[in-house]
Amino acid sequence: MKKIAVFLFTSLALHHIGAQNLIPSYKTRADMVSQANINNNLLEFSNLGVKTTGSSENTNAFNWLKNKYLSYGYAANQIQEDPFTFWGGDSKNLVITKTGTVYPDKYIIICGHYDTIVGPGVSDNGSGTSILLEAARILRNIPTEYSIKFIHFSGEEQGLIGSYHYADNIAYQGNVRKQDIKLVFNIDQVGGQLGNNNNTITCEKDISGQSANNAASAAATQELAVCTGLYSPLQTYISNAYSSDYIPFEEKGYTITGFYERIKSNNEHSADDTLANIDPVYVFNVGKAAVGALQHFAVASTSNDILGTHETAAQKDLETVNIYPNPAKNLLTVELPQSNLPFNIELSDMTGNVLLRTENQRNIDTTSLNKGVYMVSVKTGQNHIIKKVIIDK
Structure with missing residues (x-):
């Protein structure tokens, strides 16, 4: 993922906090993000090697992800393989659907890519991959009004190939919108550099492509920043969406937002993007923010009686x-x-x-x-x- 190094500071004082208050059950679930699980996911992702799109390592990573969801208790009919072809061969996106209780045909997509180039890509994007897995584990049995799709894209590093395939052929078919998507929430490169002061996360809003969806994206990104303050210890900056898997959806008119590390590690797309250089506590804290925000966007149950964490x-x-x-x-x-x-x-x-x-x-x-x-x-x-x-x- 390539980013523009332009950031605008955002304080929680600038947000409409009155519209978003801390919900105890949301906080309880955000606090269920496990540092041990994050560490283990990052280690396993690292051990899968260089996951270049179309490679055997890429296939192994896909199967590893699929088996993770099965281990969490997701049914086979909730797990979809989305194959695509490109100039370098074949690969697959992995799509897991959790059906909403009120709006089953309207979706919150939380996504990140699992392909890498050159190195194992533990930050870009093992970090986002690990957070998606934890969010799916924690929320599996939590009722949400809107359906959630957890999507792991391949082909991002070759030009958003997997996400373009999904946006152009599944979300849309020709000029016909086939999926009603409320929001696309992308998580890419949130690993940080070990040793940096990783206390701030960048929340990304839409400035490119279509303009009709910019206001909705700005509002969603503001809500994302507020959720970050409510459910994690992180501070927030607002910046601009650029060159990651939300872009194909933005071009179709959908509303997008995302997370990206604030202090760039500058080791993406290199052999230095390894487990030794990542800050796992930062990934853990971004995970808490993501679980809190995902519940907000999907309107999760506020009952504390159903926690379904799949953790003994x-x-x-x-x-x-x-x-x-x-x-x-x-x-x-x-x-x-x-x-x-x-x-x-x-x-x-x-x-x-x-x-x-x-x-x-x-x-x-x-x-x-x-x-x-x-x-x-x-x-x-x-x-x-x-x-x-x-x-x-």
Whole structure:
């Protein structure tokens, strides 16, 4: 994704907060975004390699995504493969539909691309991919008035090929609008650069193509910024939509908005777009903002009785695992909430190579490791958590 480096500061004081108040159930669900799940999604995405459109790695990524949705409990009839051909071969978009209770034929699309070039593309766009997965997991059993389509596009890096295919052949057919789309909410490159002050997210509004939809986009983007302040710790900037998967929809007259990192990491489309360089906490916070905003746009149930998180109590307990010191020198200590459970620990480098394995051992000797960033995976039964640690000799 390429961006224009022009930003306009937006304070929450400029928004019509009176029209949007914090909804406790929305906040509860936004807070269910799991740092462990984000980290694991990013690691798995990284391990899939360079996912160039049409490659076997791209196909593997598609199948990985499809299996994620099946594991969350989405039915086969909710999952659609959208194949397309292009000058370099064949690829597929993945479309998951969650039907609305009041307006089943009117859609909120939340989307991001999963193809990459040169490197594994953990920020561009493993970050957006990971957030879509968490939003889908959390909201699977939450009633929403409008239908939601979670769409993972391929071919973005070759010129928005997958999203143009969808907009031109499914949302539209010829000059006939086939899908009533309330909003397209795109998430692309929100990984940040590790070490930057990643406390602000860019909210993107429409300035290109058709002008009749600009006012609606500006209003939606303002609402997105307010939701960000309500459901995450992030501040917001308003900038302009440019060269990502919402553009084909904008050209068809649909309303668009999106998220993009505020401080550019400048490693997109390079071998440096890796797990070692991404800021997973930033992705986590953008995920909270996205889940809050998606509920607002789709008008989710305000009841706290139906949370449907597909997360066990054991997994929630595991998220309280404490690994210290961090940074460490020669010894890491792992504290688990339940000391009587058997557990396995794997320590891997940022390319996914496992360097150390232990069973039921809470103290890990790291003297053999070089200075750098590593991932620690703690597993108990079917549950696991992954945390990033720094070894500083």
